[in-house]
Amino acid sequence: MTILDAIARALETGDDEAVGSQTRAALAAEVPAKEILDSGLIRGMDRVGGLFRDGEIFLPDVLLAARAMDAGLEVLRPLLEAQAVAPLGKVVIGTVQGDLHDIGKNLVGIMLRGAGFEVIDLGNDVAPERFVQAAQDSGAQVVGMSALLTTTMPAMRRVVEQLAAAELKGRVKTIIGGAPVTAGYAAEIGADAHGFDAAAAVALCRRLVGR
Amino acid sequence: MNLRERMRAGRTLLADGGLGSLLIERGLRPGEAPESFNLTRPEVLAEIVRDYVAAGAEVVQANSFGASRLRLEPHGLGDRVREINRAAVEIARKAAQGKALVSASIGPVGRLLKPYGDLEPDEASRAFREQAEALAEAGPDIIAVETMTDLNETLLAVRAVREVSQDIVLAATMTFERRRRGFFTVMGDTITDAAAKLAQAGADVIGSNCGSGIEGMVEIARAFRAATTAPLSFRPNAGMPQVVRGIVRYPQTPEFMAECLPALLEVNPAVIGGCCGTAPAHIRAFRQAVSA
Numbered sequence: 001m002t003i004l005d006a007i008a009r010a011l012e013t014g015d016d017e018a019v020g021s022q023t024r025a026a027l028a029a030e031v032p033a034k035e036i037l038d039s040g041l042i043r044g045m046d047r048v049g050g051l052f053r054d055g056e057i058f059l060p061d062v063l064l065a066a067r068a069m070d071a072g073l074e075v076l077r078p079l080l081e082a083q084a085v086a087p088l089g090k091v092v093i094g095t096v097q098g099d100l101h102d103i104g105k106n107l108v109g110i111m112l113r114g115a116g117f118e119v120i121d122l123g124n125d126v127a128p129e130r131f132v133q134a135a136q137d138s139g140a141q142v143v144g145m146s147a148l149l150t151t152t153m154p155a156m157r158r159v160v161e162q163l164a165a166a167e168l169k170g171r172v173k174t175i176i177g178g179a180p181v182t183a184g185y186a187a188e189i190g191a192d193a194h195g196f197d198a199a200a201a202v203a204l205c206r207r208l209v210g211r
Numbered sequence: 212m213n214l215r216e217r218m219r220a221g222r223t224l225l226a227d228g229g230l231g232s233l234l235i236e237r238g239l240r241p242g243e244a245p246e247s248f249n250l251t252r253p254e255v256l257a258e259i260v261r262d263y264v265a266a267g268a269e270v271v272q273a274n275s276f277g278a279s280r281l282r283l284e285p286h287g288l289g290d291r292v293r294e295i296n297r298a299a300v301e302i303a304r305k306a307a308q309g310k311a312l313v314s315a316s317i318g319p320v321g322r323l324l325k326p327y328g329d330l331e332p333d334e335a336s337r338a339f340r341e342q343a344e345a346l347a348e349a350g351p352d353i354i355a356v357e358t359m360t361d362l363n364e365t366l367l368a369v370r371a372v373r374e375v376s377q378d379i380v381l382a383a384t385m386t387f388e389r390r391r392r393g394f395f396t397v398m399g400d401t402i403t404d405a406a407a408k409l410a411q412a413g414a415d416v417i418g419s420n421c422g423s424g425i426e427g428m429v430e431i432a433r434a435f436r437a438a439t440t441a442p443l444s445f446r447p448n449a450g451m452p453q454v455v456r457g458i459v460r461y462p463q464t465p466e467f468m469a470e471c472l473p474a475l476l477e478v479n480p481a482v483i484g485g486c487c488g489t490a491p492a493h494i495r496a497f498r499q500a501v502s503a
Contacts, residue, residue, distance in 0.1 A: 054391060055390035055391035055392055055395075056391075056392075057399075058395065058397070058398060058399030059327075059397050059398055059399070060327050060398055060399060061399075063323070063327045063328075064326070064327070097241070097242060098240075098241035098242020098243075099241075099242065100285055100321065101321075103323065103328075125242065149241070150452045150454055150459040151235055151239070151241040151242075151459070152241045152242065153454050154241065154454075154457050155241065157457070180451075180452055180454065182453070182454075185454055188454075188455075188456070
């Protein structure tokens, strides 16, 4: 088993300490940071996403794996930044106004960072104008919105509308997700994409920024 | 015959249906705490209780699902736990006029327990105990720990209620979803595990509520019956909500759910009712199938 396999394996089992120490060991063995990221951390997280979709593992396993991924990223971040590995793009994320559920949104944030995006996380209960402001200020290419409640989903439409009013529509793509949110709803409100789960959200963000 | 004996005797009690979904129809705004109605619009809650009693419900819910400190705090209502829970029971009892039993809800605290989230189990236990004390003071007939998705959190709630009252009839129901290998909670808990541990922790009635419609609930009910001899409670929702042109719709009609009800009754549940998206019309349709 290579050290990259060991990192991926440790990540799958949610062992954040092992992911951290193996990542440091890999760096000491002069494995490039980008390779550790792609063939260790991201590969492990992809497998976790697949097992979750297949019903083999459950939310707790994914949460622990995401935390382990964060532990690895922590080690790699200074190096990736020093080597000026340009981020894939900038994504503003948040849970929409009136909604305090942030588990899914946080998971998407970790996975996006892991995939190499710069993420601006606005937290939960985010007013439409804050999404627009953050998109403007940061020059983000994507705005990602999460909702767990059917009652708060309409706030997603308002963000899409206000982005259009600020003449950002087209330049800033929108992606939505959350348990009650469907692709049909994305189409209805004019959002550019619907992420069924965190892994799908990452793949769609890549497509939205053309990477 | 008291309630516990009645349930043991095998007659099915018909409970009410959804509450939150009706509050939304009656003006609950996105982001607003449903329990704030206990202080500001008790007449709306009383009307819902009367509608359910008129439809034939023998058990009605007190509006206390999210009235734990941990859930009320983000709404700025953290210092009104006692008042809100007592009001929930009093409004329901007054409106029921002795024609229905009052079941006081305790829902999840809304945060993940360690190590998956940042919540210490002790903090969750304290919140459940505080809510249970306030409810018990107002004297409901039943306390129902419900819509739970984490068995560990559910057990903390059940034990907290039991610490507050040895006598109160205590129901504990969880929400399961269909995965490839059967039904599990979001956190991966199984029906077999839930059935064994909830009864052992002191719940009198166990089972499931919410979910994704009545057909799934029939399968969940069979799995519970295979796992336990304890009294069971099942309260399916009216299917997965769909948002169409900004309006939330639940797909399962009273007629459809009533047609499926006999299959659910085959496991001889102690309590049958509805959850999100079911309304007095559903309970009226259920009344035909459940002999009074």
